[in-house]
Amino acid sequence: MTSPFSSALGRFAFELYRNIDEEGNVTVSPLSIHLALLMALEGARGETAAEFSAVLALPEGEAGIEKAARRALDRLTDEQRGFALSIVNALWGQVGHPFRSDYVERIGARYDAQAHAVDFAADPEAVRGVINGDIATTTRDRIPELIPIGMIDADTRLVLTNAVWFKAAWSSPFEPDRTAPAPFHLASGGTTDVPTMHDDATVSYFEDDRVQVVQLPYEDDDIVMDVVLPRPGLEITELERDLSVDTWRSWTKSASSTSVALHLPRFEMKCDLGLAEALDRMGLHQAFEVDRADFGGIDGGAGALVITEVLHSAWIKVEEGGTEAAAATAVVFMTGAIGIPAELPLEFRADRPFLFAIRQRATGILLFLGRVSDPRANPTE
Structure with a gap:
């Protein structure tokens, strides 16, 4: 509420x-x-x-x-x-x-x-x-x-x-031995291999012709991470242009429990x-x-x-x-200063720039919000 x-x-x-x-x-x-x-x-x-x-x-x-x-x-x-x-x-x-x-x-x-x-x-x-x-x-x-x-x-x-x-901690942690390099398509047009986590999980999921959205719950499932992945061909800047709290809430409220093959880059x-x-x-x-x-x-x-x-x-x-x-x-x-729901198996492969948020389910309080354009900790390009 x-x-x-x-x-x-x-x-x-x-x-x-x-x-x-x-x-x-x-x-x-x-x-x-x-x-x-x-x-x-x-x-x-x-x-x-x-x-x-x-x-x-x-x-x-x-x-x-x-x-x-x-x-x-x-x-x-x-x-x-x-x-x-x-x-x-x-x-x-x-x-x-x-x-x-x-x-x-x-x-x-x-x-x-x-x-x-x-x-x-x-x-x-x-x-x-x-x-x-x-x-x-x-x-x-x-x-x-x-x-x-x-x-x-x-x-x-x-x-x-x-x-x-x-x-x-995640309610269902990724298995470290399944993490492996996988291609990530940069906004600049290049591709780089990044450590990517993999899991087959049942999560809240939503999709339409513009986005795929997963909600990854933590151990206390009142806190979740939403990951919003634009469809291939849709630039993340175009998605961000119309971004609003109402849009985000419509995605998350429309999500339903779905079996998904998850592929998410590890990032810092x-x-x-x-x-x-x-x-x-x-x-x-x-x-x-x-x-x-x-x-x-x-x-x-x-x-x-x-x-x-x-x-x-x-x-x-x-x-x-x-x-x-x-x-x-x-x-x-x-x-004095001056200034100024889908057919199985479903795949969620975050191999291109995506948005994320960490929020409390019950109230919608946004703790963190961001964009991953390059999962590498110190990108060089």
Whole structure:
């Protein structure tokens, strides 16, 4: 059953994905980005807040989105679940800056955000190391350096961060001794051999004249990986052009239990992104404009806060036993700065670029979303 939070997250996720101008392999955590921006929204006012609400796909007049988010996250991070999921939010604020106590208390209560007083003005590089170290700890060193050198300086006043780490075993693992090199047809037109996992399994499956879709359940079958494979001759960019949460849900809801011969590349990828331009294209303008940004709910307007960048880094590894994935997001604020069903046997052979998502079945919450254009960890072409 979807909630106002999961519905908003789904709409935001696919709109953001379409606006990310990135070729090759792409992976993001819509959940991580959405949570970090929700914390920024808590301090936005006026038209800046209205733009945040629209971009985050929040229902007009919908109160209590943070309560829906809290309920969803509590369920996801329940230690009794059959998978591991850590979600850590934090506020890193310049010592001595007049942050409103109600803002700090509110994001602490609503998002479990831990508040840290740091001194960007005295030693921004040292603070960068502390923030990156905290994120590395949460993500088990999968995201070792979210914030690159030079991204924060003595004018930085606030950084809001989210970090996510996920690990789960398949309900029916692939047998390692069946993994073998198999051709993968690259978007560039070339072909390369990649380690490909094989299994004969009964899974939820859907197909039409454009796509084949499988849902691969984890040990806790409330969490699944959807793999969407365009039909031969359909470019993945053409499929992505019309991609939406409604399209994705129609595929997954139409799936039925089917015996399938699965052929899925083993893959690992990491993606580092600056999201300011994508968010600007989606309609978040004022937050990046020094003369128009209104974050009076954070410091009463005393610091003329403006967002200079929204950083995101995500990593995922899919192999025979299951999946491990991690992501982190940082919203960087400065003062006075400028920025912006079928006949058997059925075969599902992912031997060309495909899309994937890791989501919770019951609510539709999207943990990770991405594109595999080249399954090699370090492609050379």
